[in-house]
Amino acid sequence: MTLPPHPFPLTAEDAAHFLRRTAFGPTDAQIHALVGQDARAVARAALTFRGQGAPDNPFDPSQGVTPGAMLQLTRARWLYELLYSPEPLREKLALTWSNHFVVGTDKVRNGPSLAGYLTLLRTHAATDSFETFARAVAQSPAMLRYLDNDQNRRGRPNENFSRELLELFTTGIGPYSEADVHEGARALSGWTFTGGRGTRQFLEAPRFVFNRQQHDDGQKTYLGQRGAFTGEDVIRLAATHPQTATRVCFKLHRAFVRDTPDAEAVEGSAATWRRTGGNVRAVLEELLSSAAFYAPEQRSSIIRSPVEFVVGALRSLGAPRLEAERVLSLTQTAGRMGQLLLQPDTVKGWDGGRAWINDATLLGRMQLAAALTLGAKAPRLPAAPTPLALLGQAAPLPGTERLSAAQRTYLTLISPEFQLA
Structure with missing residues (x-):
């Protein structure tokens, strides 16, 4: 079927x-x-991506003089791509995959690691091989650090990544046992990285390595199969289940x-x-x-996440160019509304749906909509967006026909209809 x-x-x-x-x-x-x-x-x-980024992205994480500054620039650089990339579906998919193959900046505080992770999400956004994608993420220094597989070695298996590989990234709860988690960790032992460790090396590029001396090469039973499985083998068995x-x-x-x-x-x-x-x-x-x-x-059956609200509003306004400081501020605005890029709530990602909406986050959306339409620094637009662009329907919201263009746009952006994509 x-x-x-x-x-x-x-x-x-x-x-x-x-x-x-x-x-x-x-x-x-x-x-x-x-x-x-x-x-x-x-x-x-x-879905035909040419790898084109947003022109003139002003944010360079390598210019961050502290780990915190680097993280702010990394988030702003990604938000700029979300706002202005000529390939928005690629960025939408990267955002989706970031909520599947989760890493978080609470542990991953290395600029090149995060840049490499985002590159993987974009490169494999519409991959023809999920197995290849899963293996590339598993070997990325960002994931190795986030789920501690860089600490996984023969005789002392660390099961964090092995567990999430099954529970969150592939099969989900049900098809596997605790024994599979343990055996998978044995197979993944020796996968680690060199370079980029420590707070002073936050701009040093790390590199995946396979430490054969730390690898458990014994026989293992995994998802009903037996063999001297390697890390590549368990990724394949889990990804193709x-x-x-x-x-x-x-x-x-x-x-x-x-x-x-x-x-x-x-x-x-x-x-x-x-x-x-x-x-x-x-x-x-x-x-x-x-x-x-x-x-x-x-239609209108998905509640927009904070990032999708921010990006959707600006793209529907024609993607007006904002000053770099304002884009940087918008990353924090989205964070206050519940979605700080590269920092999901837990390893299972943001829950989404109704979890995005409460009194505080709705107030944040209203304040942002006002700033984009009625505020003194609202972007100057050649023409107001139509109801078709904002709501997906030709008819305006009832009662807004006699309002000014700015007022009508503001009320539309804060309407329940716009919160739903």
């Missing part, structure tokens, strides 16, 4: 829906450029379809995953052009 395709050329509201989900927020010109096109062709084009398809596809549906995914639709994507050997690009191309994605009941 696979997901049936959306059978019609895209309408303006279809195009707005696609861009609100895949590009954070569209302009009218971007919407109308997709009208009349085939859904599969639109999805395929959006049938249940991994369902678990990761559930997360992709939660990112792009609805906060509470439909089990039958998820299983349709999982069937494509298994048939293609974990080809995430194939799964996404099918998903983003499916009847399930475009179904009326799926």
Whole structure:
């Protein structure tokens, strides 16, 4: 079973829906450029990444004179890409994967490690091999440090990464036992890194190494199979386990379809995953052009995260250029609303959904919307965004027709309808 395709050329509201989900927020010109096109062709084009970054990104983490300053510049550099990258779906996927293969700056305080981690998330954003992606992340100094596998050695296995590999990154709870966690740790022993350790080396680039002397090369039993397994072997067995398809596809549906995914639709994507050997690009191309994605009941069914709110608002305003200091401030604004980039709440990531919304975070969204529309330093726009760009529908919010453009935009940004993508 696979997901049936959306059978019609895209309408303006279809195009707005696609861009609100895949590009954070569209302009009218971007919407109308997709009208009349085939859904599969639109999805395929959006997933064709050329590795283009945002031009003139002013933030350079290597200029940070302390670990704290480096982290602020790293977050600001990423937010700038989220705001201005010509490939917003790549950044949306990087944000999604950062909430799956979680690392946090509470432990990872090395600039090149974080830069390398973000590069991996972008490079493999729509990977044709989830196994390759998982192995690359597992060998990244950022993950090795965050989940302590750099401390994993023969005779003294550290099980932190081995556990999360199964529980969070691949199969989920159910298909594995505590014995699998232990045996997996044995197989992953000796994976470590050199360089970039300590507070004074926060700008020194670390490098993955396999320390053969620290590796347990004995026989192991893992997920029902036996052999002298290596780290590569357990990554392969976990990443290609049938249940991994369902678990990761559930997360992709939660990112792009609805906060509470439909089990039958998820299983349709999982069937494509298994048939293609974990080809995430194939799964996404099918998903983003499916009847399930475009179904009326799926519209406005995802609560925007704080970062998605910030980026969606500015991209819908036409991505006006902000001063570097303001972009830097917006990373902290998103953090106060519950989503500090590269610092999820726990190793399982942000819960998302209704957890994003409470009295304090709603007030933060209202204050930001006011600053972007009514404040003295609000960006100057050539034209106000239309309801189609902001809400995915042609009709304005009732009662806003007689207001000024700035007032109408402000009320739209704080409306429940805009909080939902």
